[in-house]
Amino acid sequence: MTNPDVVVIGGGIIGCCCAYYLAKQRLKVAIVEKGSICSEASKSCQGHLFLWELPAINIKLAKASKKLYEQLYNELDIDFELRNTGSMSIAEKPQDLETLQQTLNELRQAGVECQMLSAKEFIKTEPNVTRDISGGASFPEDGQLNPLLTTIALTQAVKKLGADIRHFTEVTGIELSADKSSIVAVETTKGKIGTKYVINAAGAWSGQIGRMVGINIPVVPRRGNLIVTEQVPDNIINCQIIIASGYLDSLKRENKTAVAANVQQTREGNLLLGSSREFAGFDKNVNPEVISLIVKRCIRFFPVLADLHTIRSWAGLRPYSPDMLPIISSSPIEGFYVASGHEGVGITMGPITGKLITQLITKQQLDLPVDQLSVERFAEKQ
Ligand SMILES: Cc1cc2nc3c(=O)[nH]c(=O)nc-3n(C[C@H](O)[C@H](O)[C@H](O)COP(=O)(O)OP(=O)(O)OC[C@H]3O[C@@H](n4cnc5c(N)ncnc54)[C@H](O)[C@@H]3O)c2cc1C
Missing domain, CATH: 3.50.50.60 (FAD/NAD(P)-binding domain)
Structure with a gap:
């Protein structure tokens, strides 16, 4: 052409x-x-x-x-693994639960289907989550693809x-x-x-x-690190996308480096552990300190993850607009x-x-x- x-x-x-x-x-x-x-x-x-x-x-x-x-x-023509998974958000402390409740009020006004969950309800759905949480929320409309x-x-x-x-x-x-x-x-x-x-x-x-x-x-690069684990059965996490409620806070600009637990299971069975946000220019090197923090935060919520093998980690540059x-x-x-x-x-x-x-x-x-x-x-x- x-x-x-x-x-x-x-x-x-x-x-x-x-x-x-x-x-x-x-x-x-x-x-x-x-x-x-x-x-x-x-x-x-x-x-x-x-x-x-x-x-x-x-x-x-x-x-x-x-x-x-x-x-x-x-x-x-290619099956790109689109699924209706829904997603869940975990509130770690009582104040996180309050903030999550306020967010849900705003989300409902914006037309989002969502539901608050007590700690008991969350644990019932996700038996591998630590008992030490305050509750959470579920978002049934979310999905996933490759x-x-x-x-x-x-x-x-x-x-x-x-x-x-x-x-x-x-x-x-x-x-x-x-x-x-x-x-x-x-x-x-x-x-x-x-x-x-x-x-x-x-x-x-x-x-x-x-x-x-x-x-x-x-638009500037905002680096994110990810870790991928070996393939695991689909009952380690039942909802394929589980994010700590602190994730929303990690999006804010003033957070030069922010980490929030974000565990997602692909259709193939691997877990993707995230997520982080850093302003580090166009540097795509993995930040070992951030990787370590991501792993700690994910294990904090799902202690069972400590027994898994990771395959590799990488970093990518999100296009951030102010x-x-x-x-x-x-x-x-x-x-x-x-x-x-x-x-x-x-x-x-x-x-x-x-x-x-x-x-x-x-x-x-x-x-x-x-x-x-x-x-x-x-x-x-x-
Ligand atoms: C760790 C991490 C997790 C994420 N998770 C999610 C998620 O779960 N859900 C979600 O919705 N989003 C997620 N994102 C965000 C998502 O990846 C990005 O928003 C999206 O990929 C941006 O797409 P893009 O096409 O704009 O940019 P890119 O995919 O970066 O594509 C831009 C392309 O432009 C090319 N280019 C640049 N300059 C030139 C030039 N001069 N000439 C020719 N080509 C050029 C580059 O080589 C590049 O291939 C995540 C991002 C990261 C880093």
């Missing part, structure tokens, strides 16, 4: 979802990826479809996205729809029209690609792409769109992001209003 209609920069979940919905509208699409497809955050994560991250707009996006995943599960398989399934589908995937091709610049109002071409390490539309889906690197056209995108809202947006430059800043919910929000970007480009009615998600909210801080 010489002159695609759209160049998608970044072959993570967000870029691949954008490419899929665009290609379905019969646009000629090229994905340009500096590494291989799904080689950054989208392969370094857990697969929780997290439907209870406030504010309300995030919940609307997450719910719409989950519905789209259900459609994709029928449309795509992010790597999902991204690969999307890539295979976009190829079938005629899209061009350029691996190991780094975008180094963007050529604008003489009056700098529109897109002319994308410059890469493997030559120039003429196009009218560019989607910046470069995850933690999307600020660098923004600078190529003079648009402020204050107000913890994604950017799903057109821009002052005609043809330049931004799909980034999803932090810890990029897997959750992939399909709705791809669909909204497609609707913006093709000028169709939007499934959800995106004004709050515009990149222009950062313009005055440029």
